[in-house]
Amino acid sequence: MVKKHIAGHFRRIHHHVLPHLHEDGQQHHAHGLSLVALFAYMQIFAFTIGGFYVIKFTAPQILGVVTFTADQIIELTNVKRTENGVGAVSYNPLLAQAAAAKASNMFAENYWAHFSPSGKSPWSFMNSVGYKYVYAGENLARDFGDAQSVVNAWMNSPSHKSNLLDRGFKEIGVAVASGNVTGHEGILVVQLFATPVSQVPVPQNLAQASPSPAPVVTPIPTPIRNSFAQASPTPTLTPAPSPEPSPSSSPTPIAVAQADIIVGDNVGQSATVLASNQFSISKGITLGLVGFIFVLFAAEVVMVVRREHLKLRSGILAHLGLLGFVLLVIWYAVSGAIL
Amino acid sequence: MIKEHDIFWHTFLYLGLGVGVIAVYLSRFDATRQYLILMMLVLFYLVWGYVYHHMKGDTTRRVILEYLFIGFIALLAGFLVLVS
Numbered sequence: 179m180v181k182k183h184i185a186g187h188f189r190r191i192h193h194h195v196l197p198h199l200h201e202d203g204q205q206h207h208a209h210g211l212s213l214v215a216l217f218a219y220m221q222i223f224a225f226t227i228g229g230f231y232v233i234k235f236t237a238p239q240i241l242g243v244v245t246f247t248a249d250q251i252i253e254l255t256n257v258k259r260t261e262n263g264v265g266a267v268s269y270n271p272l273l274a275q276a277a278a279a280k281a282s283n284m285f286a287e288n289y290w291a292h293f294s295p296s297g298k299s300p301w302s303f304m305n306s307v308g309y310k311y312v313y314a315g316e317n318l319a320r321d322f323g324d325a326q327s328v329v330n331a332w333m334n335s336p337s338h339k340s341n342l343l344d345r346g347f348k349e350i351g352v353a354v355a356s357g358n359v360t361g362h363e364g365i366l367v368v369q370l371f372a373t374p375v376s377q378v379p380v381p382q383n384l385a386q387a388s389p390s391p392a393p394v395v396t397p398i399p400t401p402i403r404n405s406f407a408q409a410s411p412t413p414t415l416t417p418a419p420s421p422e423p424s425p426s427s428s429p430t431p432i433a434v435a436q437a438d439i440i441v442g443d444n445v446g447q448s449a450t451v452l453a454s455n456q457f458s459i460s461k462g463i464t465l466g467l468v469g470f471i472f473v474l475f476a477a478e479v480v481m482v483v484r485r486e487h488l489k490l491r492s493g494i495l496a497h498l499g500l501l502g503f504v505l506l507v508i509w510y511a512v513s514g515a516i517l
Numbered sequence: 518m519i520k521e522h523d524i525f526w527h528t529f530l531y532l533g534l535g536v537g538v539i540a541v542y543l544s545r546f547d548a549t550r551q552y553l554i555l556m557m558l559v560l561f562y563l564v565w566g567y568v569y570h571h572m573k574g575d576t577t578r579r580v581i582l583e584y585l586f587i588g589f590i591a592l593l594a595g596f597l598v599l600v601s
Contacts, residue, residue, distance in 0.1 A: 213579065216586035223593035227601050241527045275583055460601070464594045471590065487518060493566060495527050497587050500562045503534045507541050508598050515550060516546050 197478050198489055207491060210474045219467060222441050226463055230456060233364075246365055248274070250325035255342060255350065255369070258333060267371060273351025276303040277368040279353040280316075284368075290360050290517065292316060295497040303355050304372065314372040315341040321364035323457055324516035328367055338516055347371035364514070464508050472501040526569050533561050544587045548599040557597040 194209045209215060256266040280303045287294045301318040319339050321330045332338035341347075353368045475498045482488045537558040544550040566584040570576040 196559065204542060213582055213586065215582065216590065220586055220589050223590060223597060226595065227597050230597070230601055308597060335546065456601075457598070460597045464598050468590070468594050471587075491519065492573065493570065493583065496530055496566055496569070497583070499527075499531055500535050500559070500587060500591055503537055503558060504555070504594055506538060507551060507593060510542070510545065511551070511598050514546070515548065 192302060196481050197491075208260060208474050211471070213476070216471075219471060221453060223464075230460065234456070238271040246323075246354055248277075248323055248354045248367075251328060251352045251354065251367060252350055254325055254329040255352075257331060259343060261345050264345050265348075267347055267350040270309070270349040270351050270372075272307050272309040273304065273349055273370045273372055275351070276309055276355060277351045277353035277370045278355075279303045280368045280370070281353045281366050284359055284366060285355070285357050287361060288513075290320065292318065292517065300370065304370065309372065310375040311372040312375055313346050314370065315344065315347065316371075317341050317367075317369040318504065318517040319369075320359065320517075321362065322367070323365075327514065328512045328516075332369075341371060341469075344371065346373055348373050368415060382455070387420055401493050444489060461508060461511065464505075465505065468504050468508065472498065472505060475501065526565075526572075530562070530565050530569075533565070534558065537561075543584075552599040555599070556592065558580050559591050560590075563588050 197207045242365075252269055259266055271472055280300060283294055283303070284300065287296060289295050301311075301314055304311060304314060317332055319331065322328045322331065329342075332342050339438075349372050349404070350374075351370045353366075355366045356364070357366065359366060475494055478494060479490065479498065482490045523526070537554055540554045541551050544554060563584055567581075570580050
C-alpha cells in the first residue's frame with residue numbers, strides 16, 4: 179500500500195517535469211510546460227516587476243543596500259594601477275570638487291554624456307575650481323551596485339582602461355552621487371584624472387636652452403575619443419609667453435543641482451551613498467525561473483532522443499534557442515553603464 | 518526524426534540568435550540597447566515560428582499561444598533585469 183502510494187507520487191512528479199504517454203497511448207509533454215504553467219510563469223514575472231516598482235517607491239530599504247564611496251573608487255583604481263605596474267594617482271581635493279560639480283551639472287541639465295547639452299566640457303569644471311592641468315581624462319559610470327563593479331567595467335572597456343592605467347596621470351578626483359538622471363534613479367560616478375602643471379617634469383636640455391624666461395607649460399586640451407581616452411601619456415612642454423594656462427582664464431558659469439554627492443576625502447569612509455541590491459535579486463530570480471523552463475525543455479529533448487516511442491514536439495528547439503539566448507543575456511548582464 | 522527542411526529552418530533560426538548574441542555582447546554596458554536587441558530577437562522568433570509552422574501545416578491555437586507565452590516570458594525576464 180505504502181509502496182503503491184510512493185510509486186504514484188513519483189509518477190506525478192515525473193509527469194510534471196518529463197514527457198510521458200497516457201493510458202490512451204497519446205504523448206503528453208511535461209505539465210510544467212503546459213500552457214497554464216507557461217501563463218503562470220508569465221504572471222510570476224509580471225508580479226515580480228510590479229512588486230519591485232512598489233517596493234522602490236514605498237520601502238526601498240527592503241531590497242537591501244550596499245555602501246558606495248568615492249574613496250573605494252580611488253582605492254580600487256590605485257590597486258589596478260599598481261597591479262599593472264603604473265604608479266598610483268594621488269587624491270586632489272580640487273579635482274574632487276570638479277567631479278562633484280560635473281555630477282551636479284549632470285543632474286541640473288539632466289544628461290548622460292561627457293559634454294552638457296549647453297556645451298560644457300569636463301575641463302570647464304576643472305577650470306571653474308581653479309585646477310591647472312596639462313592633461314586630463316574623464317570616466318563616467320552609472321547605476322552600478324558597488325564600487326568594484328564600476329572599476330571592473332572600466333577595466334573591461336579598452337578606452338576607459340587606457341584612462342585608468344595612463345602613466346601620464348598623477349592625480350585623481352572622484353564624486354559619487356545618487357539621484358535621477360535621464361529618468362533613471364541610481365548612482366552616478368564621475369572620475370577625473372589629470373596631470374597638474376606643477377608635476378610636469380622639465381626636460382634638462384629645454385631648461386638649459388632657455389633659462390630665462392622660465393618655460394611655462396601650455397595646457398593641452400585632451401583629445402576626445404570615445405570615452406576620453408588619453409591620446410598621449412607623454413607631456414609636451416612648449417615655452418610660451420603666456421603666464422597662465424589658458425583653460426583657467428575663462429571659467430564659464432555652471433549650473434549645479436542639489437543632490438546627494440560625496441567626494442573622496444582620503445581620510446575615512448564616513449561619506450557613503452547607499453545602492454540597492456535590486457539588480458542582483460532580479461538577476462537571481464530571472465536566472466532561476468528561465469533556467470527552470472529551459473531545463474524542462476532540454477529534459478524533454480533528451481527524453482525523446484533516448485526513447486524511440488516518443489516524438490520530438492514541433493518548435494521545441496526554437497523555444498530552447500530563445501530561452502538559451504535569454505539566459506546568456508541575463509547571465510552576462512551588468513547592472514550599470516559606463517561612458 | 519528531423520527532416521531536411523527542419524534542419525534548414527532551425528539553422529536559420531540559430532544563425533539569427535547567434536547574430537543576437539554578438540549584438541548583445543557588443544552592446545554590453547548599455548542595457549537599454551541590449552533590451553532593444555532582445556525585443557527584436559523575440560519578434561524574429563515569433564515570425565520564424567509562424568512561418569515555420571505555417572509551412573509545416575501544424576499551426577494550431579496551442580502552438581501560437583506557446584510561442585506567444587515564451588516570447589512574453591523572454592521579454593518580461595529581460596525587462597526585469599535590464600530595464601526595471
